[in-house]
Amino acid sequence: MTVPRTEQDAFDRRSLHERIAADLRDEIMTGDLAPGVRLPSTAQLKDRFDASNATVQKALQLLKDERLVVGRAGAAVTVREHRQMTMRPASYMAPATAGEPYRWLTETAKHGGKARSRLLSVAEEAPPADVAAALGLPGDGTALLRHQLLLLDDEPVELVHAYYPLDIARGTALMERRRIKGGTPTLLAGLGHPPRLSVDRVSARVPTQEQYEALRLPGDLPVLRTLRVVYGDDRRPIEATVMAKAGHLYELRYEFMPE
Structure with a gap:
């Protein structure tokens, strides 16, 4: 018998910084954020995702570790060339x-x-x-x-x-x-x-x-x-x-x- 999914079952249990990274990663892979393009600023990402500065920085660090973007703290973060x-x-x-x-x-x-x-x-x-x-x-x-x-x-x-x-x-x-x-x-x-x-x-x-x-x-x-x-x-x-x-x-x- 199939057990119906509840709202709690469908809730994204990932931490907020992982969810932010997932959305930005998808935009990079689909080309909405093309190689060489700057990501939105930290302030813009904070507003978009209703997140703290620290959470946004953790999300950006995930993308840097994945070699999808480059940049350092306090500077613009750019989609890395030739990675997709x-x-x-x-x-x-x-x-x-x-x-x-x-x-x-x-x-x-x-x-x-x-x-x-x-x-x-x-x-x-x-x-x-x-x-x-x-x-x-x-x-x-x-x-x-x-x-x-x-x-x-x-x-x-x-x-x-x-x-x-x-x-x-x-x-x-x-x-x-x-x-x-x-x-x-x-x-x-x-x-x-x-x-x-x-x-x-x-x-x-x-x-x-x-x-x-x-x-x-x-x-x-x-x-x-x-x-x-x-x-x-x-x-x-x-x-x-x-x-x-x-x-x-x-x-x-x-x-x-x-x-």
């Missing part, structure tokens, strides 16, 4: 052309700055249940994991756990602890497993301890978790990747054509 990034997964799914780096690096660098990847580990292990199901593994099955951190201007952008069926990975450069020139889409295509279809499942999650530390998250903000399954010929899954990025700094853009 729209990522287009389709733009870096295809194999790179001969001699070119992994397309994530070249496409991300178009936003400005230097993009690079840091390979953290390569190992055979049992993947999470949703990854195992996507790859068609038995309950105790293992896959090859390539674990890396993607960075832009030395700031962490995305934590990546990419899993590959062992019968595809064994005896190839996937097993080696080194970066793969052109990225794994290029390598898989060269091995006779060109990517034909990619399916993403995106959810907002409370960050795990690993995600919190690796992405240098400032607080209890969600991460965007993407489970991407790449299929080759005959709809065979050839890669399943779990990607996590800071939900307050990035959005994902997908484009579709009507059938």
